[in-house]
Amino acid sequence: MTSKKENTFQIIVDDNKAKVKNLIPGVDYMLDMKTVRGKDYSVSVMTKVATKPSRICGLTLKAVNTTSAHLMWNPTETSFTQYKIYKSNRTFADEHFICRIIPEHTVTDLTPGGIHNIIIQRVRGNVERPRTFIRVVTEPEKPEKLKAFNISTHSFSVYWSLPSGHVERFNVDLVPDSGFVTIKDLGGEEYRVDVSKAVPGTRYDVTISTISATTYSSPVSRTVTTNVTKPGPPVFLAGERVGSAGILLSWNTPPNPNGRIMSYIVKYKEVCPWMQTEYTEVRTKPDSLEVLLTNLNPGTTYEIKVAAENSAGIGVFSDPFLFQTAESAPGKVVNLTVEAFNYSAVNLIWYLPRQPNGKITSFKISVKHARSGIVVKDVSIRVEDILTGKLPECNVSIMEHFLCLKNFRCEPIT
Structure with missing residues (x-):
């Protein structure tokens, strides 16, 4: 048995069938068969045999978009003439051949958002190797004709149209995430999201994506600012x-x-x-x-x-x-008047200071000699001793104040 790359080798069998192993995939071999009796050989019978190309190994998806998928696989030294690529989904099937021997290829003309079955096999002449299969989900197309409307203080809506291809559902992201989102199918491939309980005067970034299987489309965004109303109290x-x-x-x-x-x-x-x-x-x-x-x-x-x-x-x-505020020394009393009571006593009458600066507890009365200025009497009088009622004071917890000028009269000073 010979090939272009191998030297002649032989095997001897005692049966009418034989299995030859460890041949190189995708190679033409010449099979020379003889019968043997002792040292005598019959006339040779020759036939040509071609091994199948090796199977595709390591088939992976490297990149995918809405209408194409880039595939790669492991290279091989096997001899083959071309690749056969078969693609299909629920709506179409197609196959084509590529003559390049590099281990990668971009499959085009796929349906956006569709689930595609892609089969690749090596071909040598009319000999095909077993198929290698991969499932590819293309990205769905993004929503179209996005626009915002019905913007108010606490709500707004966003409208869009269904794109071409296959779409199973939609994803709506709201930033900031403060609002209740409801998606509605309006019919005729038109959709709307209503956002309620929004915060007034807030800028929202609304991002919408289509989803097919677990694949998301490129997002489409709109910025919506809700109407402003007057703020609540601090x-x-x-x-x-x-x-x-x-x-x-x-x-x-x-x-x-x-x-x-x-x-x-x-x-x-x-x-x-x-x-x-x-x-x-x-x-x-x-x-x-x-x-x-x-x-x-x-x-x-x-x-x-x-x-x-x-x-x-x-x-x-x-x-x-x-x-x-904190208390401080009170201001001076006002409208101080003096009345002679007898030959050795006077009556004093005065009004509360305009600025008491806190609760007044007592009054101090000093009597000086008119000519010499010598203090002849120093008297301290408690408020409760000269006032029958309660002296007005600023109590934050009890705001029933006597907000009027109060006059005081003391007993005659002798």
Whole structure:
């Protein structure tokens, strides 16, 4: 038995059949057969035999897109003339030959999103090797004619058309992930996603992909910004005393900002010991959740409210927050008058200080000689000794204050 690449070799068999092993795939062999009796040989009978090309091994998918798949396999030294490639899916079947012997090929004209059966085999003349099979799922086409509509404060919709090829379902991604997504089939190869419970004034990136089997298409995105409404009130107001005339006020952002916060408005007024009718307002930057209120009166209770502002306007103010500044020395009494009681005593009448700067506990009375300035009497009088009722004070927890000027009269000083 001979070939172009092999030297002559022989085998001897005692039967009427023989199996020759370890031949090279895809090679032509000449078979020379003789019968033997002792040292005598018959006339040779010769026939030509061709081994089949080797089977495709290591067939893998290296790349795939919507209409083509790039395949690779292991190279071989076997002799063959061409590859035979067969492709099919549920709607078509086709085969073709390629004469290149390099171990890779790109199969084209596939259906987007389709499941394809691809068979490759080596061919030598009319001899075909057993087939090698691989299943390929092409990428589906991406959705078409994407557009957003029905945009409101808390909802919006996105419409698209079904692309060519095979599509099993859709995937919708929402960033940020704050909203309820519902996909609807409108018929006529048209679809819509409705997003509800969205956050007002928020920019959403809506990304839609088609899916076939487990393969996703290239995504298509649209940016949708929901309409802005006025923000809700800030929460968790807190205060810290700074000296006797300052309050460091802090708060948390509104749970419902309803858009990008542009600033905060803080307004405050005195409510004890005197009730102011108008608020004082200050503005802060959106990244600052605190403000220092200065030039306040000591020992005074203030009503404070905070509101957030966005492009839609100023939102609802927070619930009133009551905070009392630290106490300090009270101001002077007003309208002090003196009446002669007898030859050795006088009556004193006065009004509370305009700025008590806290709770007044007593009054100190000094009597000086008019000419010499010498103090002839120093008296300290407790409030409860000269006032039958309770002295007005600023108690944040009890805002039922006596917000009026109170006059005092003491017993005659002798």
